[in-house]
Amino acid sequence: MAEPSAATTLEFSIVKQEFLDRIANKQAVIGIVGLGYVGLPLMLRFAEVGYKVLGFDIDQRKVDTLHANQSYIEHISAESIAAARAAGFEATTDFSRAGEADALILCVPTPLNKYREPDLSFVTDTTDSLVPYLRAGHLVSLESTTYPGTTDEELLPRIESRGFKVGEDIYLVYSPEREDPGNPNFTTRTIPKVCGGTTPNCQEIGVALYSAVIDKVVPVSSTRAAEMTKLLENIHRAVNIGLVNEMKIVADKMNIDIHEVIRAAATKPFGFVPYYPGPGLGGHCIPIDPFYLTWKAREYGVHTRFIELAGEVNSSMPDYVISKLAAALNSRKKSINGSKVLILGIAYKKNVDDMRESPSVFLMEKLRDLGAEVAYSDPHVPEFPVMREHHFELSSTTLTPETLAAYDCVLLATDHDRFDYNMIKTHAQLIVDSRGKYTNQADNIIKA
Structure with a gap:
């Protein structure tokens, strides 16, 4: 495969800088995929800081509840939902709107099947639903807990099947969720956020995005290191x-x-x-x-x-x-x-x-x-x-x-x-x- 030309490299740099600028001036639209115990608090934090957030979920009841300014999670107040709605938050079951977001953060379940083996169907099905609507300049971040290699082995090929080159015209990171529902001592903002990128460019974009809403972001060398970090925490x-x-x-x-x-x-x-x-x-x-x-x-x-x-x-x-x-x-x-x-x-x-x-x-x-x-x-x-x-x-x-x-x-x-x-x-x-x-x-x- 031929090396990219100087002109192509410059184009990639311009795309990356434009993304960083949109993060810095809060013009980036944040897509949260999965509005449960992880996605909903993250949505609130982005909305609180001033970003427009578009939430995706397959459950129409959740969407309807949020649009009624109500909460379906006890420790998340209706007032906080109403404030996010007033700030422009919108929920939808229509995944074709993924192109409206600049960042797509996946917060979907990763359960076990009846044989006690990993069930990645929520991750892969969600990714497959989003892939047709990806565009150059998108950031995709997986937050669901999973085994080391999932981001590289499952998400990256699906994204590049559209003809994108991860790290050049689209960005891919893994940043494990660290929510502790009901714990009053720690919030989405104050819990340090680990982030590993597929490439250095991916890492730079991911760290910039999360640094805008999280007090401390902890970069690691790869998506696999970030995936293993989450497993070590919980296995401990x-x-x-x-x-x-x-x-x-x-x-x-x-x-x-x-x-x-x-x-x-x-x-x-x-x-x-x-x-x-x-x-x-x-x-x-x-x-x-x-x-x-x-x-x-x-x-x-x-x-x-x-x-x-x-x-x-x-x-x-x-x-x-x-x-x-x-x-x-x-x-x-x-x-x-x-x-x-x-x-x-x-x-x-x-x-x-x-x-x-x-x-x-x-x-x-x-x-x-x-x-x-x-x-x-x-x-x-x-x-x-x-x-x-x-x-x-x-x-x-x-x-x-x-x-x-x-x-x-x-x-x-x-x-x-x-x-x-x-x-x-x-x-x-x-x-x-x-x-x-x-x-x-x-x-x-x-x-x-």
Whole structure:
């Protein structure tokens, strides 16, 4: 292939400089593809700074909700949506409008299939939907968590199938999302943003774009390094949670409160970071991301034993909690079959409405399969949502002394701050605490 001429190189430089200028003067139009827990906060941040944002989603209900100045995510206010709309934000299901945007940021799910293998269909299908409308000067950024090589192996060939040359007349970067829904201490603006470009030109454009809305951007040498960075962050958490979950089981056998031990160990000012056990892993990242790396590592003949062992421990935690619950009921001459069990908290973590991969749902299904009459209470999830793989026609039970007393067992699965724990302790016949919320011993409390 012939080297580009000096004139061609100058043309590429002009295109790049024009893009940088549009970013600097806020004339660039930002396209956010996928308006969920990642895309929606990012949209708000770009709109807040003064960019026109065009949001894309396949769900017409989301588009309609946003155009009504309403939010479908609890920690994102209707007021913030209204402000973005007033600033020019528009949502659409029409992907043919992609050409109106200068940057297209992909924030779509990357789940696992039934074989626990990466399902990139959302990424590839979305890219295929956008490719016909790409134009010279576009920036494409993938934020979805995935295995190293996805940007190079899946996005780049699709983009270049249109005749574009990535790094010259179109730009491609990977910048992993780092959202922590419901965490008041960190925002989209203040969480440092990792960015890796396919080429130096791509990197320069990507860093410039994100620097306009994020306080600190961390450049890395490639899209693969950025992809691996995200996996390392979440695998670090998964492995450490696996360790502390295993320690919980050992401590329980020895009649030691693991939460007391963690609190004591955390007083050490160096060399220890506290992680906390629970009924299993939840959220879109921690339960899923390790499998993306283990799957890709097989291509290189590497068996990720440490990561997979942690995954086995974490995946076994719902069964451990059920066994503790069964033993607690049995001590009261009751069985799971026929018992009324109330699940406290069905979001995957405290103080949010995010149900993705929530261990509470797996607990509910296991209890239902064992014959229990299952109900739930969650102030953040008033109705059990429609989910692809889990089906319950339930609404949240209001907690009162009378309703609590009516259940054979109350299983604390997600420790929301809005629960009245004293009332629960006073009126519940039996509490199985999988979160270590109750620090003092009581006859009706079983640690799990």
